[in-house]
Amino acid sequence: MRSLLLLCMAFLMLLPNEPVFGQNFPENEIVVIQGKKFVMHQVRTGETVYSLTKKYGVSQPELEKNNPGINKGLTIGQVLKIPYTEGIDLQNLSTDQKGAPAGFIKYKIESRKETAYSIAKKFGITVEEFYAYNPTVRKIRKRTKLNIPYWEEAEEKKAEPEALTEKPGYGWQIIIHQVVSGETLYSLAKKYGTTEQDIIDLNPEAKQLKTGMTLKIESSASGVGEILPQPVEKDGNRNYIEHIIESGETMWGTTRKYNISEEELKALNPILNTGFPAGAVIKIPVAETNKPLAKPVNEEAFEQHLVKKGETLYGLSKQYNISIPDIKKYNPILDRRNLVSGESILIPNKPSTIFAKPDSDNIEIVDVDSAKLLEEYYAVELPVEIPESCVPDLSVPYSGKTYNVALFLPFYYEANDTLNREDLVIDETTLFTSEEAKVAQDTTIELEERKELFKQFYGGSENFVRFYEGVLLAIDSLHNVGFNVKLNVFDTQRNPDSIRQYFQANEFFQTDLIIGPIFPNVQKEIAAYAAKNRIPIVSPLASQTAITRSNSHYFQVNPSRDYLIHQTAEMVAEEHFNSNFIIVKTSDYSRTTEGQLVELLREKFFNSGLLSSNEGVNFTIYDFENEGAFGLRRIMSKNKENVVYIPSENEGELSVAISNVNNLSSEYSITLIGSNRYPNYSSIQLEQFHNLKLKYIAPYYTDYSNQQTINFIEKYKANFGTEPDNFSFQGYDVTLYFLTALITYGNDFAGCLPYMHSFQMQGNYHFQKLTQFGGYMNEGVSVISYTRDYQVERKRVKGQPRLIMASDN
Structure with a gap:
């Protein structure tokens, strides 16, 4: 009996700290427990320990003392014992947050494509509420049964046609609309500023629209101004x-x-x-600060804007007629977080004076690169506290150290040698005159029986020869300024066994830097060796991240496709948040990288509060596969930029779809979102990319106007007799960057890379740690934009900012 009593007491002690869903507690009722007065309170959506202490006039330690464990966080539905404070008017306390749900809708997950986010969106609840009322759900699996909460207030409003229900946490409204005779999905989408597909997503039965049917339709609140996040x-x-x-x-x-x-x-x-x-x-x-986030090189180039509560990048973009990427460019910290009220940000002034004509006729006007001039005029520097270990000591004389670099490339030397060697039968009559031939018959002359002729490269080995040539020029540049670099070159072919003999040799332990191998399957063993011996290893071309995630000495120069997709979504959301966005579906894109971009874009537009609003973006999925090109004109807009994305990497599908969209480019303003693979599609005419203002994210783009690039090209032609290609530039950039880091900071240079300034012809390296215990991936990418006047422009999206030592002022 005593054991049973103790068990019951233990249960009662635990009860107040567990979620109790579906119960209705008397609001603000005072109860007496062991002679002390308490208010029994059930936690609601949005409440915190801090908000409850303010609401009930109680200290946080006292609240935690009577409710052990709440310092780890509150749970929706959890019942708390709140010490009663005399004088508190419980009847007039604010009850803005939701109480317990009126009930639950039973829902079974229908598809693997569904997520907590999409289900919450479908039923007008928050993700927090989704997990709170389904505590055992950790992974979204097909046929999982869920409890979807609903509240009486929403139910009452459903009875009234066209009633408004606020969507929690997102600044949206759910409009309840009763279909009348003559209405169609198209007319409803136009009426409420949404899309037909979004209506169907919330109301699957609407595929067969009938008079009298009640629909839930998403719409932004009137006068959208409060854009999330805030x-x-x-x-x-x-x-x-x-x-x-x-x-x-x-x-x-x-x-x-x-x-x-x-x-x-x-x-x-x-x-x-x-x-x-x-x-x-x-x-x-x-941290709260009213100082500018960056320091301009020219003070007159900018004005300072003090951020007010509720202001957003979207709003500032419209207010100052400047793109969001440009705001971030001049305030680099905003690339990592949102605005904070009370801080100052830099807004560029118009360059009205920078190109002013001189007053005197005696002054010669020099033809300058205006883009370069503007770049320097609007340059900003980011003040940072540079660690002492990352401040180069320029007073110490050069030590004379020799740096050993191992370069692993698939030259396929034997295959190339076989391919380009040819046995020749010598025709003596082509070598001698008739008289000389007679003499030769009587004379012993040793003729060359075999002659080497260069015909072609084996496979893609030419690319790696070009890369190697770029490496040689980078090392030559370092030699010219007095540094000793010893380069050991190894032919890897494409076989892991081909390199094991090299790095298992004793002398290989003296290596300071490893560049390559190229292919991930060949990298695995040597990457493990490099990690064990703390040797930095650079993957110059591969985009796979498996090794990067687990090897802290591994540096991946080529960003992953997943990262490029996320950066593309970021670029589109920032530059085209007030557009008519059209997904042209040419085939099933589920479970593809291209399909991932579609969902990321939908998610970003939804989170911004601008999806399907009059001042925001219309989001339409057009079934080109089944409907062809005839309906494209119907969904184009004359008032907004038409931004088109085709989620496919099949060149044939892309060629047909792009050609049909291009047919409308003379009537509508269209921007085509693509990938850095698009320029390689030979079946698509270059003219169409310019007509459609193709835009994509690229990890590499050579700046041929830069003087350093021009100098490299001249040096390359002088040494190798041909023009450099992308592999040549990459070989030079990678080698010079990492050898500079090695010479400046030593073998453990990883932590100092954010503070190193270095020019790259193909981009702007920006290495970031990929996982907590893994290596580093380059996140420096650019936006490439084709213009209608047949120009191809590059605009920096993310790269290494210009850093300066922070002052104490």
Whole structure:
């Protein structure tokens, strides 16, 4: 009996700290427990420990003392014992947050394509509510049964046609519309500023639209101005911004991005204790400052804008008629976080005086590169605290050290030798005159029986020869300024066994830097050797990230396709948030990289609050595969930029679809979103890319106007008798960059790369750690844009900012 009593007491002690869903507690009722007065309170969406202490006039330690464990975070539906403070008017306390749900809708997951984010969106709840009322769900699996909460207020509004229901947390409204005779999906989409597909997503039965049917239709609130994410209220003496978790983001990546510990992030956002769900809105603490985020080289080139509460990049972009990428360009920290109220940001002034004509006729006007001049005029520097270990000591004389570099490339030497060697039968009559031939018959003359002729390269080995030539010129440049570099070159072919003999030799241990091998399957063993012996190893061309994720001494120069997709989505969301966005479906794109971009774009537009709004983006999926080109004109806009994306990498599909979209380019303004593979598609006419203003993210793009690039080209032609190609530039850039880092900072240069300034002809390297215990990937990419006047322009999206030592002022 005593054991049973103890068990019951233990249960009662635990009860107040567990979620109790579906129960209705008397609002603000006072109860007496062991002679003390308490208010029994059920936690609601959006409440925090801090907000409850303010609401009930109780200290945080006292609240935690009576509710053990809440310091780890609150859970929706959890019942708390709150010490009653005399004088508190419980009847007039604010009850803005939701209470317990009126009930639950039973829902079974129908497809593997569904996510917590899409289900929450479908039923008008938040991701936090999704997980709170389905605590056992950790992974979204087909046929999983869910409890979807609903509240009485929403149910009452459903009874009224065209009633408005606010969508929690996103600044959206769900419009309840009753279909009348004559209405179509197309007319409803136009009426509410949404798309036919979005209506069907929320109302699958709407595929067969009938009079009297009640539909849920998403629409932004009238007068959209509050765009998510927003700065949130100060909590005590701290300032916070909101961050919406996007698909693919990780806990570690977010902590690195905002320079915050995982423990602190979880303490501020209890939902993160059980996962990292896409769609959740979390708080991020930031330092408050009214100083500019960057220091301009020319003060007169910028004005300072003091960020007010609720202001967004979207709003500032419209206010100053400047693109969001340009705002970020001049305020580099905004590439990593949102605006904070109270801080100052730089807004560029118009360059009205920079090209002013001189007053005197005696002054000669020199023809200058205006783009270069503007770049220097608007240059900004980011003040940082550079670690002492990353400040080069220029006072120390050169030590005379020799740096050993191992270069692994697939030259296929034997295959090339066989391919280009030819046995010749010598026709003596072609070598001698008739008289000389007679003499030769009586004379012993040793003739060359075999002659080497160069015909062609084996496979793609020519590319790696060009890369090697770029490496040689980089090392030559270092030799010319007094550094000793010893280059050991190894032919890897494409076989892991072909290189094992090289790095297992004793003398290989003296290597300071490894460049290559090219192919990931050949890299595996030597990368493990490099990690064990703390030798930095550079992967110059491969884009796979498997080794990068686990090897802290590995440097991946070519960004992964996944990263390029995310950067493309970021670019489109920032530059085309007020557009008519059209997905031209040529085939099933589910489970493809191209399909991933579609979902990322939908997610970004939704999170911004601008999806299908009058001042935002219309998002339409057009079934080109089944409907052909005839309906394209119907969904084009005369008032907005028509931004088209075709989620396919099949050249045949792309060629047909692009050709049909191009037929409309004389009537509508169209921007085609593509990839860096597009210029390689020979079946698509270059003229169409210019007509459609093709735009894509590229990791490499050679700046032929730069004087250093011009000098390299001249030097290359002088040494090798031909023009350099992309592999030549890459070989030079990679070798010079990493040898500079090695010479400047030593073998452990990884932590100092953010503070190293180095010119690359093909881009702007920006290495970031990929995982907590892994290596580094280059995140420096550019936007490439084709113009209608047949120009191809490059605009920097992300790269190494110009850093300066932070002052104490």
